[in-house]
Amino acid sequence: MTHSTSGRDGVVLDASAVLAWLRDEPGASVVDPLLDGGVVSTVNWSEIWQKLDQRGVDADRATRRLRVLGVGVQPLTVEDAVTAAQFWDRTRKVGLSLGDRCCLALAARLKRPAVTADTAWADLDLDLTVRTIR
Secondary structure (H helix, E strand, C coil), X not given: CCCCCHHHHCCEECHHHHHHHHCCCCCHHHHHHHCCCCEEEHHHHHHHHHHHHHCCCCHHHHHHHHHHCCCEEECCCHHHHHHHHHHHHHHXXXXXXXXXXXXXXXXXXXXXXXXXXXXXXXXXXXXXCEEECC
16 A cells, blocks of 8 residues: 555544554555544554454554554543543444544544544534544
């Protein structure tokens, strides 16, 4: 897969989007140009690492590769934690996890689009942009 640098518009990547790219699943080509300059929350970084390790993938190597390709990791603030909690009522109908809501909270704070493989996010009624990769 060819990597480009057109992701400089800066998006917040959900774990599902990053995992789709790492596994070369449908939507990986959409994620590829978003890696350089994209960011992942520390919560989603943990989720990515855990899911890779769970499947027997060298998670340390895979996540180092993401960093080399320009993916940043952003810590969550106390305000982000509150925002994620406040998103629960508006997102529970589609079953978003805490990690999903942390991704959305980071996107809201950074005023960047959230990118996910989860098509249910497209129907959310939140004041932020969500882009699905499939």
